[in-house]
Amino acid sequence: MKPERLNALTDGVVAIVLTIMVLELKFPEEPRLEAVLAVLPLLAAYALAFIYVALYWNNHHHMMQSVSKVTGGVLWANHSLLFCLTLFPLMIRWIGEAGVTAWPVASFGVVLAAAALTYRVLQYELSQSEGEGSKIREVVSHPMKEYSSLACYIAAIALAFHAPYVSVALYVLVALIWIVPDRRFSPA
DSSP states (O other), X not given: OOHHHHHHHHHHHHHHHHXXXXXXXXXXXSSSHHHHHHHHHHHHHHHHHHHHHHHHHHHHHHHXXXXXXXXXXXXXXXXXXXXXXXXXXXXXXXXXXXOSOHHHHHHHHHHHHHHHHHHHHHHHHHXXXXXXXXXXXXXXXXXXXXXXXXXXXXXXXXXXXXOHHHHHHHHHHHHHHHSSOOGGGSOO
C-alpha cells in the first residue's frame, strides 16, 4: 500500500476527533465571571488536547514524508495511534465535568502515554518496512525525545494523585518539547 492512503485515513480520523472535541465545549450558563470561570477547566483541557492532536498530526505528516510503502504492521500501529487519539474527547469531557482532579488528569496521562507508545511502535514498524539505510530508520534509532516524553507522562500519572496541576504542567512541557515538527525528518 502507498503511504498516501494511510495519510488520507489519518487526516479523516484527526478531523473527526477535532470536530468531536469542539462539540464537547460548553458555553457559560450565565454572562457572569463565575460562570466563565466554571468552564475554564474544560476550555483548558480542550486547548491542550487540540494542541496534542495537532502535534501528532504534524509529526505524523513529517514522518510519512520519508516512507515509500506501508505494511500490515504499519497499518495496525497507525490504527492503534488513531484509537488513542479518539480517546481525547472523552478525556476532555471528564476533566470538564470533574475539574482538574486526580482521576481525570491521571487518565489523560494514560491516554497520552498510550499515544506516545503507539507512535513509537508506528516509527518502529515504518523503519522495519523501509529497511536498512532508510531515512526513517536513521531517525528513529535515536528516540530521546520519545522516551523523555514517556517518562514525563509516567511521572505525571503518579503525581496526579497528589498534585494534579503539576501533572498538567508536565503535559504542557511535553507539548512544548514537540511544538516544532520533528526536524530529524527534514531533508539534509
